[in-house]
Amino acid sequence: xxxxxxxxxxxxEDVSKLRIGQQVLINGLIYTGRDAAxxxxxxxxxxxxxxxxxxxxxxxxxxxxxxxxxxxxxVVGSCGPTTSYRMDPYAPELYxxxxxxxxxxxxxSPEVIEAMKKYKGVYFAAxxxxxxxxxKSIKSAKVIAYPDxxxxxxxxxxVEDFPVVVVNDTLGGDLYQEGxxxxxxx
Amino acid sequence: MPMVQILLxxxxxxxxxxxxxxxxxxxxxxxxxxxxxxxxxxxxFYLGADVMEAFKxxxxxxxxxxxxxxxxxxIKNAEIARDEQVPMCQDCGYAVIFLELGQDxxxxxxxxxxxxxxxxxxxxxKGYLRKSIVSHPLDRKNTGDNTPPVIHTTIVPxxxxxxxxxxxxxxxxxxxxxxxxxxxxxxxGVKNFVLEVAKNAGPNPCPxxxxxxxxGGxxxxxxxxxKEALLRExxxxxxxxxxxxLEAELLEKVNNxxxxxxxxxxxxxxxxxxxxxxxxxxxxxxxxxxxxxHAARHKEVTL
Ligand code: SF4
Numbered sequence: 001x002x003x004x005x006x007x008x009x010x011x012x013e014d015v016s017k018l019r020i021g022q023q024v025l026i027n028g029l030i031y032t033g034r035d036a037a038x039x040x041x042x043x044x045x046x047x048x049x050x051x052x053x054x055x056x057x058x059x060x061x062x063x064x065x066x067x068x069x070x071x072x073x074x075v076v077g078s079c080g081p082t083t084s085y086r087m088d089p090y091a092p093e094l095y096x097x098x099x100x101x102x103x104x105x106x107x108x109s110p111e112v113i114e115a116m117k118k119y120k121g122v123y124f125a126a127x128x129x130x131x132x133x134x135x136k137s138i139k140s141a142k143v144i145a146y147p148d149x150x151x152x153x154x155x156x157x158x159v160e161d162f163p164v165v166v167v168n169d170t171l172g173g174d175l176y177q178e179g180x181x182x183x184x185x186x
Numbered sequence: 187m188p189m190v191q192i193l194l195x196x197x198x199x200x201x202x203x204x205x206x207x208x209x210x211x212x213x214x215x216x217x218x219x220x221x222x223x224x225x226x227x228x229x230x231f232y233l234g235a236d237v238m239e240a241f242k243x244x245x246x247x248x249x250x251x252x253x254x255x256x257x258x259x260x261i262k263n264a265e266i267a268r269d270e271q272v273p274m275c276q277d278c279g280y281a282v283i284f285l286e287l288g289q290d291x292x293x294x295x296x297x298x299x300x301x302x303x304x305x306x307x308x309x310x311x312k313g314y315l316r317k318s319i320v321s322h323p324l325d326r327k328n329t330g331d332n333t334p335p336v337i338h339t340t341i342v343p344x345x346x347x348x349x350x351x352x353x354x355x356x357x358x359x360x361x362x363x364x365x366x367x368x369x370x371x372x373x374x375g376v377k378n379f380v381l382e383v384a385k386n387a388g389p390n391p392c393p394x395x396x397x398x399x400x401x402g403g404x405x406x407x408x409x410x411x412x413k414e415a416l417l418r419e420x421x422x423x424x425x426x427x428x429x430x431x432l433e434a435e436l437l438e439k440v441n442n443x444x445x446x447x448x449x450x451x452x453x454x455x456x457x458x459x460x461x462x463x464x465x466x467x468x469x470x471x472x473x474x475x476x477x478x479x480h481a482a483r484h485k486e487v488t489l
Contacts, residue, residue, distance in 0.1 A: 127260070151316055
């Protein structure tokens with residue numbers, strides 16, 4: 001299967017070209033965040049304190065992950081995706097501010113899919129549970145905000161050919177709906 | 187009583203027990219702690235041979251190319267975890283412990299559950315495993331050492347202590363479900379419920395999954411036997427031929443939903459369906475479905 005290489009930050013054109021089912025290799029900076037970090041970020045946005053966000057979401061990718069502790073001599077611990085629906089209540093606010101993609105596993109809500117159509121964003125799935133392998137594509141990692149949250153702190157990762165699949169594109173397509181249609185036995 | 191006297195009483199007791207043909211085995215809490223700490227790490231680093239075998243079989247039968255690639259990646263992932271001694275998944279799970287305690291065992295050196303808790307604490311800290319437990323479900327402060335574990339104890343005849351440690355990931359646990367059905371719903375009702383749980387779960391529990399189905403008992407018993415069913419070796423046959431048939435039928439049905447590996451389409455959503463039953467009340471038919479992800483981790487030791 002052909003793979004598409006993308007380097008962050010992403011433009012509207014970069015993501016508008018993507019279609020569900022495509023395999024993408026991500027390069028450059030990406031940011032991490034789970035439930036607790038999302039809550040803090042969205043609280044800031046709603047309070048009008050956008051300049052206090054850990055990073056400017058414009059053109060960026062957020063990866064839903066809480067890595068395991070880093071073993072001495074390693075760049076990062078195991079770090080596969082967490083289930084994305086828990087971030088659904090917060091995601092539209094970030095797409096609105098120009099976030100171009102999120103990476104996780106599992107279905108998104110209609111509201112998030114709508115926000116991605118409206119603000120030109122996509123949702124990628126990384127392989128859930130392939131955490132030791134995924135860690136190999138992370139070349140450097142540092143905590144940039146909320147260290148008190150431990151594994152849930154916001155990290156900045158530099159990634160090289162980080163493998164993902166397009167699940168939701170800017171047209172509202174959903175691989176989780178379409179993929180199974182082909183293989184379901186009636 | 188002075189110490190010497192106490193020891194004499196114990197000695198006499200031991201002699202009497204030995205005369206009566208009853209042997210008492212003494213197990214030290216320090217040994218229990220060591221074993222739990224070791225198993226917490228091994229369970230997270232080394233995926234069971236049965237799961238690896240199941241990945242390979244699924245790879246052969248998978249019809250979707252993406253599905254095949256995913257299965258290959260999961261095999262590779264387990265190999266990296268094994269070779270580098272890193273956790274196969276960043277979610278190193280809730281430490282669920284099953285104890286089978288022989289009634290002729292004496293635990294020496296302190297509190298048995300504290301010894302296990304200490305083992306979890308040491309294993310998760312030394313092994314660089316993620317600490318995923320919060321002390322209260324509503325105020326949600328991380329305990330920092332992945333304690334406490336969840337411990338299920340059964341007392342059995344004999345003089346052994348069997349400890350099974352099964353780290354359980356949140357993603358797949360969250361997609362599990364229980365239903366108190368009517369006896370009239372029967373086997374068809376059970377089948378429909380299992381399919382409903384699978385459909386609702388879709389990609390969320392990191393398929394390929396293993397479905398543990400607990401049928402019967404009371405509400406909590408059904409949930410417990412569903413979890414116990416997950417400990418059975420993949421590829422082993424249910425001792426009850428009727429349930430073995432039902433397992434095969436359910437496996438085919440859930441895989442025919444088309445979710446496939448990671449829910450991206452394919453025919454290997456589940457690697458196995460394991461059923462466990464228990465007598466039920468005349469008025470009830472409890473059914474629990476506990477989903478385990480492909481990181482189906484468990485280790486056991488008999489002391
Ligand atoms: S469901 Fe299992 S494989 Fe998936 S992230 Fe959780 S523990 Fe890991």
